[in-house]
Each structure stands twice: as structure tokens, then as C-alpha cells.
Amino acid sequence: MGLSDIKKEFIAVRTARGIASRNLFEERAPGALRQAVLSALAEEAGKERMIDEEARRMMEAARSEIASGRVVNAIADGVNIEGRGTRDEGRGTGASPRSLTPHP
Numbered sequence: 001m002g003l004s005d006i007k008k009e010f011i012a013v014r015t016a017r018g019i020a021s022r023n024l025f026e027e028r029a030p031g032a033l034r035q036a037v038l039s040a041l042a043e044e045a046g047k048e049r050m051i052d053e054e055a056r057r058m059m060e061a062a063r064s065e066i067a068s069g070r071v072v073n074a075i076a077d078g079v080n081i082e083g084r085g086t087r088d089e090g091r092g093t094g095a096s097p098r099s100l101t102p103h104p
Contacts, residue, residue: 012037 016033019025027033 008038008041012041 012034015037019037020027020033025033025036
């Protein structure tokens with residue numbers, strides 16, 4: 001049994017004991033509560049893996065855009081990656097002389 005399995009079992013047992021002590025789950029078969037907790041943990045781990053994979057894909061896409069020079073060229077042209085104008089376009093820099101003076 002690996003370390004991750006030991007951790008998972010520990011969390012499952014602690015969670016099952018907490019649920020049982022609060023009478024939130026009526027266990028009709030031995031080990032049903034533990035199995036339900038392990039199932040919920042596995043489902044959450046799957047969701048986390050999916051989110052991590054999506055973030056990894058987004059980072060790889062960003063790296064390839066940066067490597068191809070699209071990002072640098074877009075910034076130099078005053079256009080962001082989505083093709084819209086930059087933040088400063090038509091609105092100034094956002095820092096007015098009034099906002100730069102300290103308040104009394």
C-alpha cells in the first residue's frame with residue numbers, strides 16, 4: 001500500500017467517523033459508509049485532474065503563442081490576444097493627474 005493509499009484510507013476513515021458520529025448516514029451494510037467516502041474522494045480527485053489538465057493545456061497554448069511571437073507582435077501593435085483594442089486604447093492610461101496627487 002503506497003503513501004497515497006494510506007492517506008486516502010486515513011481521510012476516508014476520519015470522514016466516515018465524523019459522519020457517523022453526527023448520525024448523517026445510516027449504514028445498512030458493513031463498510032458502506034467507507035466505500036461512499038472513498039467514492040466521493042475518487043470523484044473529487046478526478047475533477048481536480050480534469051482542472052489540472054485544462055490548466056496545463058492553456059499554459060501550453062500560451063507558451064506556443066509566445067514562442068511564435070504572436071503575443072509580442074500583438075502588444076507592439078496595440079492589440080491584445082483576443083483581437084480587441086488594448087486597455088489604454090480610447091480611454092487614456094487610467095491615471096489622471098488628480099489620482100496621482102495625495103489626498104489631504
